[in-house]
Each structure stands twice: as structure tokens, then as C-alpha cells.
Amino acid sequence: xxxxxxxxxxxxxxxxxxxHKELARDSAVRELTVxxxxxxxxxxxxGAPAKANVKKGDAVLRxxxxxxxxxxxxxxxxxxxxxxxxxxAEDITAAGTRAQAVVIEPDGQDQWSPSLPPAMxxxxxxxxxxxxxxxxxxxxxxxxAGFPTHVKLSPPKGKTIDTLIINGAECEPFLxxxxxxxxxxxxxxxxxxxxxxxxxxxxxxxxxxxxxxxxAIAAMEKAMGNTEGDTAIVVLPTSYPQGxxxxxxxxxxxxxxxxxxxxxxxxxxxxxxxTAAAICDAVVHGYPLVERVTTVTGKPVVQPGNIRAxxxxxxxxxxxxxxxxxxxxxxxxxxxxxMGLAQxxxxxxxxxxxxxxxxVPPSDVSVFESSPCISCGRCVDAxxxxxxxxxxxxxxxxxxxxxxxxxNVLDCIECGCCAYCCPAHRPLVQHMRSGKSRAMLRRKQQxxxxxx
Amino acid sequence: MTDTPASAVPAKEPLxxxxxxxxxxxxxxxxxxxxxxxxxxxxxxxxxCWFFRWNAVRLTVACVIxxxxxxxxxxxSMKRDATVRDLSAVVTGILLAFNLPPALPTWMAVVxxxxxxxxxxxxxxxxxxxxxxxxxxxxVLLLVSFPVHMTTWSTWNIxxxxxxVDAVTTATPxxxxxxxxxxxGSIPFAxxxxxxxxxxxxxxxxxxxxxxxxxxLIGGIYLLTRRCIYWQVPVxxxxxxxxxxxxxxxxDPAHNVSPCFxxxxxxxxxxxxFMATDMVTSPVTKSGMAIFGIGCGxxxxxxxxxxxxxxxxxxxxxxxxxxxxxxxxxxxxRVFGHAIEARK
Numbered sequence: 001x002x003x004x005x006x007x008x009x010x011x012x013x014x015x016x017x018x019x020h021k022e023l024a025r026d027s028a029v030r031e032l033t034v035x036x037x038x039x040x041x042x043x044x045x046x047g048a049p050a051k052a053n054v055k056k057g058d059a060v061l062r063x064x065x066x067x068x069x070x071x072x073x074x075x076x077x078x079x080x081x082x083x084x085x086x087x088x089a090e091d092i093t094a095a096g097t098r099a100q101a102v103v104i105e106p107d108g109q110d111q112w113s114p115s116l117p118p119a120m121x122x123x124x125x126x127x128x129x130x131x132x133x134x135x136x137x138x139x140x141x142x143x144x145a146g147f148p149t150h151v152k153l154s155p156p157k158g159k160t161i162d163t164l165i166i167n168g169a170e171c172e173p174f175l176x177x178x179x180x181x182x183x184x185x186x187x188x189x190x191x192x193x194x195x196x197x198x199x200x201x202x203x204x205x206x207x208x209x210x211x212x213x214x215x216a217i218a219a220m221e222k223a224m225g226n227t228e229g230d231t232a233i234v235v236l237p238t239s240y241p242q243g244x245x246x247x248x249x250x251x252x253x254x255x256x257x258x259x260x261x262x263x264x265x266x267x268x269x270x271x272x273x274x275t276a277a278a279i280c281d282a283v284v285h286g287y288p289l290v291e292r293v294t295t296v297t298g299k300p301v302v303q304p305g306n307i308r309a310x311x312x313x314x315x316x317x318x319x320x321x322x323x324x325x326x327x328x329x330x331x332x333x334x335x336x337x338x339m340g341l342a343q344x345x346x347x348x349x350x351x352x353x354x355x356x357x358x359x360v361p362p363s364d365v366s367v368f369e370s371s372p373c374i375s376c377g378r379c380v381d382a383x384x385x386x387x388x389x390x391x392x393x394x395x396x397x398x399x400x401x402x403x404x405x406x407x408n409v410l411d412c413i414e415c416g417c418c419a420y421c422c423p424a425h426r427p428l429v430q431h432m433r434s435g436k437s438r439a440m441l442r443r444k445q446q447x448x449x450x451x452x
Numbered sequence: 453m454t455d456t457p458a459s460a461v462p463a464k465e466p467l468x469x470x471x472x473x474x475x476x477x478x479x480x481x482x483x484x485x486x487x488x489x490x491x492x493x494x495x496x497x498x499x500x501c502w503f504f505r506w507n508a509v510r511l512t513v514a515c516v517i518x519x520x521x522x523x524x525x526x527x528x529s530m531k532r533d534a535t536v537r538d539l540s541a542v543v544t545g546i547l548l549a550f551n552l553p554p555a556l557p558t559w560m561a562v563v564x565x566x567x568x569x570x571x572x573x574x575x576x577x578x579x580x581x582x583x584x585x586x587x588x589x590x591x592v593l594l595l596v597s598f599p600v601h602m603t604t605w606s607t608w609n610i611x612x613x614x615x616x617v618d619a620v621t622t623a624t625p626x627x628x629x630x631x632x633x634x635x636x637g638s639i640p641f642a643x644x645x646x647x648x649x650x651x652x653x654x655x656x657x658x659x660x661x662x663x664x665x666x667x668x669l670i671g672g673i674y675l676l677t678r679r680c681i682y683w684q685v686p687v688x689x690x691x692x693x694x695x696x697x698x699x700x701x702x703x704d705p706a707h708n709v710s711p712c713f714x715x716x717x718x719x720x721x722x723x724x725x726f727m728a729t730d731m732v733t734s735p736v737t738k739s740g741m742a743i744f745g746i747g748c749g750x751x752x753x754x755x756x757x758x759x760x761x762x763x764x765x766x767x768x769x770x771x772x773x774x775x776x777x778x779x780x781x782x783x784x785x786r787v788f789g790h791a792i793e794a795r796k
Contacts, residue, residue, distance in 0.1 A: 012788060017476055173476065246788065259789040331469045337476040344470055358475075365469050366477075371538070372580030374482060377682065377736035386785040390736055408787045416474030423480040424580070430472045 002224040003232035004217070005206075007251035013384040014239040014247075015417045017173050017338065019212065024297040025176045027305035029184055032321045034081045034106045038312030039091055040066065043099035044351035045140035046147045047073035052102050058085045061113035063288050066102050069135070075148045075352075076138045078288040079104060080310035082111040094334040094341050094348050101349070104312065117286045122191075127199045130283060134199075137282035138289045138352075143167060143178075143243070143272035144335055146353040149279070152271070153199050155264045163253055164202040166193050168209045168216060168273040169236055169243030172336030175356040177293045178273050180306045182209070182216035185277055186223035192276030195283050200269055204230040206252050207273075212238040240338060241415040245270045247384050259411055274355075289352060294318065298359035300325040309350050315357050316346035331360035338416050368425035379418035379428055385411050389418035393431040401438040409435040482579070485731075486539035488678045492671035493546050493726065499654045499664035500550065504606070507554035508660045514558045516545035518565035526574040540579050544568055547587035550661020550722060551766070552594070553605050560598055564590035584773045585730045588766050595766075603627065608657040624657040625717040630762040633707060643713045651716035662722040665715070672725030681729040684741035685748075689724035690715055692749025700757065708757075719765035720752065727765070733773040740776075740783035747772045 043049035050067030060066055060079040067077035083106040091101035120133060135150035155161055166189070170178040182189055197205050207224070209217050220233055234252050236242050246257045248270060255266035263270055271279075274292060281287040290311055297304040302323030309318060315332065319325060333340035334348065335355055379389040387408060395404045409432055418428035500508035523541035527534050535541075548568055552561055568590030573582045595602045605627075607620050621628055625641075632640035641647075650656065654664030662668075675681045697711035714720065719727075728734060728748050735744050748768045755764025 015478070017478070250788075256789050256792045258792040259787065261789065329468065331471075331475060333473075333475055335473075338474045340473055340475065342470040342473070342475065343468070345468065360475065365475075367469075368477075371482060371535075372578065374485075374580045374731050375734070375736050376485070376731040377738075377741070378480070380736045380785075381682075381738070385788040387787055388736065388780075388784060391780070408790070411787050411789065414473075420474050420476060421478045421480060423482050423485055425477070425481070427472070429474065433472065 002221045002227050004221070005232045005234045007234055007236055008254045009251050011237070011239050011242055011247060011251055011384065012386060013382045013417060014241060015382050015420055016238070017240055017420065019173045019238075020297075021174065021176050021179070021212070023174065023299075023301075023304040024295050024306055025179060027176075027180075027303075029180050029293050029306045029308050030321070032307050032309045032313065032318070034108070034110060034310055035313055035317040036106070037086070037314075038080055038083075038104045038106065038310060039101045039314065039349045040077060040080060040104060040312035041091060041093055041099055041101045041349060041351055042067045042077055043093055043097070044077060044146060044311065044353065045075045046145060047071070047075075049099050050074060050077045052088050052100055054085050054088065054102060056085055056087055059083070060085060060104060061111055063116050063290060064113040065288070073148055073151055075140045075150075076136065076288075077102075077311075078138055078290050079113075080290040080312050081106045082109050083107040092344075092348060094343065094351065094354065096341070096344075101312075116288070119286050120283050122195045122198060122283045125283075127201070130195060130199045133283055134279055137278070137287070139275060139278050139282060140289075140352045141272055142274035142278060142292060142352055142355070144339070144353050144355050146351070149271070149275055152269055153196065155200075155269075159264045159267070161200040161202050161264060161267055161269050163204040163206065163249075163268040164193070164197050164200055165248060165252055165268060165270045166196075166205070166207045166273055166276055167243055167245075167248060167270050168207060168213070168220070169248060170213070171210060171238075171240045171243040172338055172340075172355070173240070174297050174358050175295045175336045176297070177295045177306050177355055179213050179216050181277060181293050182213070182273055183219045186219040188277045188280045189273050190220065190223040191284060192278070192280035195279050196269075196271055196276060202269070205232075207233045208236055208243075208248055208252060209233060210236050210238045210242055240417065241384055241413070244384065244413055244415060246413065259408070292350070292352060292354065294350060294354050295356035296322045297356060299361045299364070300327050300329045300359045302326055311350055311352060313350045314346065315343065315348055315350070318350065318357055319346060319359070325359060328362050329359045330362040330365040333358040333360065338420070339414065370426045371424045373426060374424055376423060378421045378423065382417040382421050384415060384417065385413060387412060387432075389428040389432065390426075392435065393426055393428045396431040396435045401435060401442070404435040405439040405442070410439050412436060482538045482540065485680050486543050488675060488680045489543050489726070490539065490546065492674045492678075492680075493543075493550070493661070495667035495670045496550065496661050496664060496722070497546070499667040500660040503654055503663055504554040504660045508549075510558060511552050511554070511556065511561050511660060512546060512549040514561045515549035515552075515565045516542055518562045519545035519548070519569050522566045522569035523574065526570050527578070530574065532578065535578060538579060541569060544573070544586045544590075547661075547726060548590045550726075551587060551591040551659050551719065553602060554660050555604055555606065556594075556598075556601055560594060560601060563597075564594040567593045580732055582732055583776070584770055585727055585733045588727060588770055591766055592770065605657040621657070624762065625651075625713070626756065626762040629709060630756075637707070639707070639709060643710050648712050648716060651713075656717065658717070659719065659722075662719045665721040668721040668725050672721075675725070675729070681725075682738060682741050684738050685729045685734055685745040686724040688742045688745030689728055689748045689752075690720060692746045693720055693752055696750060696753040700753070714753065714756070718756070718763045723748070723752075723765035723769055728769050728772070733776060735776050735779045735783065737780065737783040737785060740779040743779050743783065744772050744776065747775075
């Protein structure tokens with residue numbers, strides 16, 4: 001039987017927000033029919049955006065590469081369906097930036113490209129071939145960050161990975177896409193886990209799930225069956241941000257990722273369950289990443305649920321697939337309420353990192369006036385990085401950017417726990433973001449000066 | 453109608469709110485915290501009314517009204533936004549009243565309140581910026597300005613060592629202890645279990661809000677369950693007083709009273725649960741809070757034992773207030789991932 005373990009370390013800080021997962025957790029994943037138009041962004045991952053290799057008028061087939069990776073830290077983009085390229089134009093991203101997008105008019109045939117890579121026998125393949133397949137399939141971290149997966153899977157020489165963590169914590173309130181994926185497609189996730197383990201040659205494999213998802217734990221346990229080697233499910237106590245990479249590594253291995261470092265600096269790699277499933281598809285079937293499961297939820301959504309949508313589906317189409325809205329929508333959030341990005345409207349399109357779409361009614365959107373810090377210490381208690389948000393925020397308000405940098409503002413992971421619990425409604429994490437960008441800018445300038 | 457270019461006309465779609473995450477909030481507010489403190493002070497208020505009747509009502513009402521009015525006028529005259537709604541002035545008023553002897557003239561209470569709000573709080577910038585606890589600043593101002601009125605108490609039956617004969621005093625237990633020890637070198641009363649119970653319930657001389665340790669404890673536990681305070685400050689404060697007093701009694705039992713007496717007399721319970729825990733003037737880290745509590749406890753016993761005043765809680769807390777920024781700096785936690793080496 002699969003081993004079930006407890007975390008070795010208690011989570012640092014963190015909060016217990018209202019989760020509201022009941023809105024969508026019992027709704028099985030539904031396939032969304034291909035909408036009338038798809039706008040496929042070339043910037044679906046961290047790093048350099050892909051370069052479109054098709055032009056207006058071209059015919060494309062499902063799975064055909066339409067954007068080439070621009071460098072090592074980049075990912076290619078594939079056509080989510082067959083059809084005609086209506087336009088290659090600049091489009092707005094969920095982050096509010098602008099990037100090139102390929103607009104596809106589906107032809108309704110949904111025909112796979114004949115030039116898809118062949119299925120692989122992953123047990124017999126070597127690491128390099130598997131990594132190439134992951135890179136060619138355009139897989140990027142599907143938990144929300146979108147870091148190109150092949151980069152994570154290629155640790156530089158001298159770094160060994162002994163622990164692979166598959167992140168099924170899904171600690172963001174409202175979101176249930178990963179949960180549904182584990183419940184319904186545990187086999188795919190588990191195959192993906194084993195492929196990643198093979199690539200990294202990791203001795204230890206841990207599947208991390210929060211204890212508010214017993215069905216997911218049971219499903220994964222069943223899929224994993226009699227496991228080999230040091231393999232286990234770790235049941236994490238439910239708290240936010242339990243799914244944050246550094247916090248999860250700490251809870252499961254007791255290791256602290258050094259400041260400014262990466263998980264590989266403590267011999268660990270964390271991959272999201274959605275990423276694992278995508279890797280399974282890419283390796284076992286040769287399918288590139290052209291769709292994902294996303295949660296469409298919130299009180300204004302008529303039928304909140306989990307949707308398997310083609311990349312490039314607009315948020316408006318996602319909401320329409322869930323019965324549309326009732327009442328006024330006051331806020332549109334790509335992602336969850338803690339770290340999601342507020343949108344200007346519904347015209348932005350689904351990408352590899354769209355873990356959910358949350359609509360908020362006016363009653364849940366309140367405008368606060370912040371008041372001076374009363375030094376209650378709640379933010380210090382809640383910070384999973386053990387920073388002092390209260391002090392940092394006051395320094396940043398006084399524009400003491402150097403002071404804030406010396407107080408390690410760059411270590412902030414922007415989880416938002418501090419702002420969530422602040423009784424004075426201070427924009428703590430927002431101050432930290434501004435402090436971080438100032439510090440980054442200063443470092444860049446320093447580097448440029450050194451070069452000059 | 454002004455001439456508006458078509459491009460400037462907003463779209464017909466309803467507008468959405470766009471802001472930086474998080475998009476959720478715990479619902480905590482300063483007003484809610486202050487409301488909790490007021491609720492937590494209710495048992496002590498009831499005890500005060502029981503023991504001091506009209507005087508408790510008179511002083512509390514006078515302090516609360518003058519604090520709120522002072523806050524309103526001060527903010528208005530400094531052209532700052534009104535903060536009366538956050539209820540912090542109400543809390544300051546109640547706490548100041550709780551730190552006053554029952555017979556204090558009303559106008560003196562008003563003077564203390566205005567000083568607490570205007571000088572100790574608003575001149576520093578209002579809530580969040582005051583380095584010292586405003587209520588304690590008000591009390592100490594009154595103590596140094598009107599020493600006679602601030603040390604005039606009601607009558608109280610001293611539990612006598614001679615069986616059956618109770619004496620009547622107008623001093624507080626701590627005051628009586630200090631004067632008797634200074635003049636005769638002996639402890640004036642027996643502090644047995646029955647007296648301890650009497651003290652716990654509040655049948656003793658003292659400021660109106662400090663007498664009932666039990667009522668204050670109930671309020672303190674409420675604040676803990678509401679997560680308005682952390683246990684570190686009150687528990688370490690009271691424990692330190694207890695340990696220090698125990699050591700003194702072990703060394704010289706003839707001239708030192710039991711730790712239980714120290715904890716249940718004077719302002720330790722009120723100070724530990726409601727004054728030292730003032731968020732603004734105490735540290736933000738948990739280890740800092742523990743240090744703060746220990747410091748308050750040590751200073752309290754030091755002043756009581758060797759100082760000029762019989763009671764030292766107010767001064768102990770104010771002295772610790774002054775080093776709160778240093779404690780915060782010294783107890784800054786090690787940031788996650790710092791002082792850690794990367795593995796190969």
C-alpha cells in the first residue's frame with residue numbers, strides 16, 4: 001500500500017481564510033466545446049515570450065507548433081484546434097501586460113496534426129530524450145507561476161535532486177481544478193509523477209495534498225497502488241500558503257531553500273499535479289499542451305464548475321460555459337482571491353497558468369481606507385517567510401527603499417497573508433511589491449553600471 | 453452638456469474593480485479589536501460598580517466622555533481625519549478610569565483624560581504613533597500632580613494576624629505593607645488562603661478597575677480567545693512577578709510577602725492583561741512580547757520592594773514601552789532561507 005506521511009515540520013506562519021471550495025468541488029470536469037475564436041498568447045510562461053511562426057491566413061492543425069521558444073527559459077506554443085489564423089496581433093495578458101497572440105478561427109474539424117511526436121515508452125527512454133519531449137510539448141508550471149518545466153527538470157551539473165514533490169495542495173481558496181484532476185485522473189497524474197522521477201533520478205517522491213481533500217488522497221492512493229522505493233503521500237494540514245514551493249519543501253523535508261536560491265539548492269524539485277498530468281500526455285501520447293482544467297467559480301457564476309478548456313478560450317466563453325452570470329460582477333480575478341490577478345474585463349484568454357477564474361459580487365468587494373500600523377504583530381505572526389511586514393511597510397511608505405532591501409524585502413513571496421490579516425487594512429503586500437520592484441531595478445542598474 | 457470625445461465615453465458594460473491581490477480580507481479591524489477590549493473590560497467594570505458604586509460610574513463616564521471629546525477636538529483642530537469611530541479613545545478612557553482611586557474629583561479625571569489623549573497620543577500623531585500607553589501617561593501625570601488625591605483610598609478591613617480582630621485602614625494593601633515595613637520592620641497582616649480569595653474577588657482597597665483579579669482574568673481569557681492579545685505578555689509578566697517574589701520570600705521571609713499577594717494586589721492583573729498588552733506600545737514579535745512581559749514583571753517587583761512608590765506597575769510598563777523599538781529590533785526573526793547554505 002501507499003505510505004501516508006505527516007509533514008516533518010509545521011508550516012511557518014500562514015492563515016486560514018474562508019475556502020469556499022464547496023462552490024465547485026463536487027462538479028466533475030466538463031469538456032468545453034471549441035469556441036468560435038481562440039486567442040492564443042505567446043506569453044503563457046515565465047521567461048521570454050514565444051515567437052509566432054504562423055501568419056494571417058495560414059491553416060493550422062491541432063497540436064501544430066505556432067510559436068517557437070525564444071531561448072532556453074521559454075516554451076513553444078501549439079495550436080489548440082484546427083482552423084485558420086485570423087490574425088497575429090498584440091493582446092492583453094492576465095497580468096495586464098501586452099504580448100503577441102495568434103487568433104485562430106476554428107474550422108470545427110478539430111483535426112490533430114499528423115506530425116505529432118510519437119508515443120514514448122518512458123520506462124525505457126533516457127532523461128535527455130524525455131526532457132526534450134517536455135520542452136517540445138510546451139509544458140510550463142501549471143500551478144500558476146508558469147516556469148518552463150524543462151528548465152526545472154534540467155538541474156545544472158553539480159546539483160543532484162534527491163526529492164521530487166508533486167504539489168496537490170491547492171491552498172488557494174475557491175480553486176478546485178487540481179482537486180478534480182486528482183480525483184478523476186489520478187492515473188495520469190501518477191504516470192506523470194513517475195516520468196518526472198525518472199528524469200530527475202530522484203530517490204524520494206512525495207505527493208503533497210492538504211487534509212481538506214480526502215477524496216483526492218484516496219484517489220491518488222488507489223492509483224499509486226503498491227509503490228516502489230521511497231514513495232509516499234504527505235497529508236499537509238490545511239493552511240494558506242501551504243502550496244507555496246519553499247514552504248512545501250520545508251514542511252516535507254525540513255530543508256530551507258536559501259534566500260535568493262531555488263529548490264534545487266536543497267536537492268528538491270516541486271511540480272504541480274496539473275504539470276504532471278500534462279507531462280504524462282506529452283510523453284505517453286505525444287500530445288503537446290493545448291488545454292487545461294480550470295475552475296470557474298464565485299457567487300455570480302450560475303453553475304460554478306471545473307472546465308477543460310482549450311488554451312486561448314476567452315474568460316467570457318469560460319463563464320458562458322458555466323451558465324453565465326447572475327447579478328452584478330464587481331471583480332474578475334484570474335486565479336484565486338489570495339494571489340490572483342484582477343482583470344479589466346472578460347476578454348483575456350486562458351493560458352497554461354490559468355488555474356481558475358473567480359467572479360466576485362459587489363457585496364464581497366469592499367473598499368478600505370488604511371490607517372496607521374497599530375503594531376499588533378499579526379502580520380509578523382502570519383508571514384511564512386518570517387519577515388516583518390509592519391516595519392517594511394512603514395519603511396516603504398517613507399520611501400526608504402535601501403532600508404527595506406536591507407530588511408530582506410526581496411524574500412517576500414507575495415502570498416498576501418500580511419494584508420489579509422491586517423486590522424488597520426494596510427496594503428502591506430502591495431507595499432512589499434513596490435519595494436521589491438525598486439530593489440530589483442536598483443540591482444539591474446548596478447549591474448549595468450558594472451558592465452559599463 | 454460638455455463636449456466629450458466619443459473615445460472618452462465609458463463602455464456600456466458595468467465597470468469592474470481592479471486592485472492588487474489579495475482580494476480577500478480576514479475582516480479584522482481596529483474598531484473590532486477595541487470593541488473586544490471594551491467587552492473584555494466589562495467584568496471588571498461590573499466588579500468596580502459593585503465595590504465602589506457611584507464613584508466607579510462617575511469616573512468611568514467622566515474619563516470616557518472627556519477622552520472621546522478630546523480626541524475629536526484634537527483631530528479636528530489638527531485638521532486630520534476623525535478617528536473617534538475606531539473606539540480607541542473609549543478604551544483609553546475606561547483604562548484611565550480603572551487606574552484612578554474612587555474618591556478622585558471629577559475634574560482631575562478630566563485633566564488626566566485630556567492629557568492622555570492630546571499629549572500622550574495625538575501630539576505624537578494619533579493611534580499607532582504613540583510611544584507610551586496613553587492611559588498610563590494620564591495616570592502618572594495625575595500621580596505626580598495630585599499625589600494626595602491619587603493616594604486617598606476608601607476604607608478596607610485588614611485581615612489581622614490576631615484572630616478575630618480586624619482593623620480598618622484607608623491604605624491599599626501595598627501602601628500599608630510599605631509604610632509598616634518601613635516603620636516597624638514587620639509585615640502588617642497575614643496573607644492566608646481566605647484573604648487570597650478575598651483579593652481575587654476584589655474586596656480590597658485600590659484603583660476602581662484593578663481590585664478584582666478574577667474579573668480581569670475573565671476579560672483577559674476572552675481577549676486571548678479572540679486573538680486580540682498574545683499570551684506571552686500577560687503570562688510572562690505575571691509569572692515573573694511570581695518568581696521574583698518567591699525568590700525574595702525564600703531569601704528573607706520576615707520582610708517579604710507571598711508571590712500570590714504580589715500578583716493579586718495593586719495593578720498587576722490590570723496591567724498584565726490590559727495595559728502591557730496595548731498593541732501600539734508593546735513589541736510585535738512573540739519573543740519580544742515575552743521579553744517585554746519579563747521586563748515589566750522585574751521592574752514591578754523592583755519598584756515595589758526598593759522604590760519610593762508602593763506600586764510600580766505603571767512605571768514598569770512605561771519604562772518597557774520606551775524600549776519597545778529596541779526589543780523589536782533585537783528580536784527580529786531570522787528570515788526564512790537566511791544563514792542557510794545551498795546543497796550540492
